[in-house]
Amino acid sequence: MIPGSELILNPDGSVYHLHLLPGQIANDIITVGDPERVAEISRRFDRVELRVAAREFVTHTGELDGRRLTVISTGIGTDNVDIVLNELDALVNIDLERREVKAELTVLNLLRLGTSGALQPDLPLGSILLSAGALSADGLMPYYGVDGVGDDFGTALSEFVTANGLRLPVDPLYFSPVLPDFLNHPAGKQLPRGVTLTAAGFYAPQGRSLRLPTRLHPELLDVLRRFDYRGLRITNIEMETAGIYGLANALGHRSASLSALLANRGAGTFSKNPAAAVDALIDLGLLLLTDRDGSTDAA
Ligand SMILES: O=P(O)(O)O[C@H]1O[C@H](CO)[C@@H](O)[C@H]1O
Ligand SMILES: O=c1cc[nH]c(=O)[nH]1
Numbered sequence: 001m002i003p004g005s006e007l008i009l010n011p012d013g014s015v016y017h018l019h020l021l022p023g024q025i026a027n028d029i030i031t032v033g034d035p036e037r038v039a040e041i042s043r044r045f046d047r048v049e050l051r052v053a054a055r056e057f058v059t060h061t062g063e064l065d066g067r068r069l070t071v072i073s074t075g076i077g078t079d080n081v082d083i084v085l086n087e088l089d090a091l092v093n094i095d096l097e098r099r100e101v102k103a104e105l106t107v108l109n110l111l112r113l114g115t116s117g118a119l120q121p122d123l124p125l126g127s128i129l130l131s132a133g134a135l136s137a138d139g140l141m142p143y144y145g146v147d148g149v150g151d152d153f154g155t156a157l158s159e160f161v162t163a164n165g166l167r168l169p170v171d172p173l174y175f176s177p178v179l180p181d182f183l184n185h186p187a188g189k190q191l192p193r194g195v196t197l198t199a200a201g202f203y204a205p206q207g208r209s210l211r212l213p214t215r216l217h218p219e220l221l222d223v224l225r226r227f228d229y230r231g232l233r234i235t236n237i238e239m240e241t242a243g244i245y246g247l248a249n250a251l252g253h254r255s256a257s258l259s260a261l262l263a264n265r266g267a268g269t270f271s272k273n274p275a276a277a278v279d280a281l282i283d284l285g286l287l288l289l290t291d292r293d294g295s296t297d298a299a
Contacts, residue, residue: 001098001099001100002094002099002100002101003099007090007094007096007099009096013096013097015087015090015091015096016087017054017055017057017083017084017087018052018054018057018059018072018083018084018087018088018091019052019054019057020052020059020087020091021091022091022092022096024050024052024059024061024070024091025059025061025070025072025088025091025092026061026068026069026070027068027092027106027107027108027109028067028068028069028070028108028109028111028180028289029069029070029071029072029088029108029109029110029111030069030070030071030072030111030112030113030285030289031071031072031073031074031081031084031110031111031112031113031240031244032071032072032073032074032112032113032114033073033074033075033076033114033115033239033240034073035053035056035057035058035073035075037071037073037113037278037282038058038059038060038071038072038073039058039060040278040279040282041060041071041113041282041285041286042060042062042071044064044282044286045060045062045063045064045069046062046063046064046065047062047063048060048061048062049061049062049063050062055075056073056074056075056076056080057072057073057074057075057080057083057084058072058073059071059072059073060072064286064289064290065290065291067289067290067292069289072084072088074240076202076239076240077138077200077201077239077240078136078138078139078140078198078200078239078240078242078243079140080240081140081240081243081244081247082140082243082247085110085243085244085247085248085251085253086247088108088110089108089251089253092105092106092108093105093106093251105252107252107253107254108248108253108254109180109182109253109254109255110180110244110248110253110254110255110256111180111182111255111256111257111258111285111288111289112240112241112244112255112256112257112258113258113260113278113281113282113285114238114240114241114257114258114259114260115238115259115260115261115262115274115277115278115281116129116196116236116237116238116259116260116261116262116263117206117236117237117238117261117262117263117264117265118235118236118261118263118264118265118266119197119221119224119225119234119235119236119237119265119266120194120225120233120235120236120266121264121266121267123192123194123235123236123261123264124261124264125261125262125263125264125269125270125271125272125277126260126261126262126271126273126276126277126280127192127260127261128191128192128258128259128260128261128277128280128281128284129191129192129193129194129196129235129236129258129259129261130183130188130191130192130193130256130257130258131177131193131194131195131196131236131241131245131256131257131258131259132176132193132194132195132232133153133174133175133176133177133195133196133232133245134174134175134177134195134196134197134198134241134242134244134245134246134257135153135154135157135172135173135174135195135196135197135198135234135242136170136172136173136174136175136198136242136243136246137168137169137170137172137197137198137199137200137205137242138198138199138200138205138239138242138243139170139200140242140243140246140247141173141175141242141243141246141247142173144246144247144250146246146249146250152174152229153174153195153229153232154171154172154173154174156227156229157172157174157224157227157229157234158171158172160223160227161220161223161224161227164219164223166217166219166220166223167217168220169205169215169216173242173246174195175242175245175246175249176245177245177248177249177254177255177256177257178248178249178254178255179254179255179256180254180255180256181254181292182288182289182292183256183288185287185288185291185292185294186294187284187287187288187294188288191258192235193235194232194233194234194235194236195232195233195234195235196234196235196236196237196238196241196242196257196259197224197234197236197237197238197242198237198238198239198240198241198242198243199237199238199239200239201239202239204216206237206265207220207221207265221265221266225266236259236261237265238259240257241257241259244257245257258281258284258285259281260274260277260278260280260281261277262274262277
């Protein structure tokens with residue numbers, strides 16, 4: 001039995017932070033950072049059956065083209081992802097009344113639709129990228145005592161950075177997701193793929209400096225840009241994907257992260273029309289989730 005201090009329920013029986021009850025989420029779940037993006041997505045649903053808002057966690061559940069979907073905001077950062085993934089999992093895989101893990105576990109399909117900064121100059125502003133893997137520079141996953149999948153990538157990166165006379169601020173863990181089947185849709189297969197670096201913050205942790213200097217070496221982003229391990233490059237930086245991939249893997253869920261690239265860190269540019277880029281990202285995400293007949297089996 002999971003004690004009351006670990007599995008915390010509100011007086012109405014809902015999970016502590018998300019304020020959701022079992023049955024209120026679909027098995028296909030879109031996660032976004034920005035709470036306002038939730039309504040931007042659900043207004044495209046044919047109907048919305050549930051709207052719940054608690055802190056940065058806004059959840060809408062509804063239906064599009066006969067498919068039940070949930071969209072939920074994580075807010076910014078993997079500290080919030082920790083809460084969202086654990087409480088979503090509890091909603092389907094823990095009997096909240098008996099406080100026991102269910103004998104039969106449910107696998108969720110998690111699709112992050114986020115924004116990100118490109119590291120590679122050949123990735124145009126406004127384009128969309130699928131994270132084939134995520135490098136954690138944020139600090140969440142070491143608390144879980146689960147290994148990164150394909151840690152070779154992290155080791156090879158550390159060696160490359162050291163060979164270039166620099167150090168990484170944290171030991172990188174690498175997570176490669178089990179992708180939901182709907183990524184086999186032709187629109188998913190043709191997406192550029194790369195490794196996403198998940199940072200602990202937006203400014204210094206991503207090498208940005210306004211009034212305060214960053215302690216990331218000025219050449220580090222360039223070294224990361226040049227790293228290539230078995231054809232995989234580090235393509236972009238954001239703040240949630242490694243937490244989602246790491247926890248989804250550990251909990252047995254499937255996950256994919258799509259990013260609209262709003263900044264180009266090499267060129268020092270930012271999208272002139274971020275709203276259009278996010279719109280295109282939402283269009284693609286909803287196509288993948290609903291046009292399952294367009295998917296094929298070959299991964
Ligand atoms: O667009 P979202 O999903 O919020 O994602 C990105 O944008 C935020 C920073 O502006 C971070 O959360 C980052 O990961
Ligand atoms: O550069 C960027 C752009 C969006 N989100 C980030 O975290 N970084």
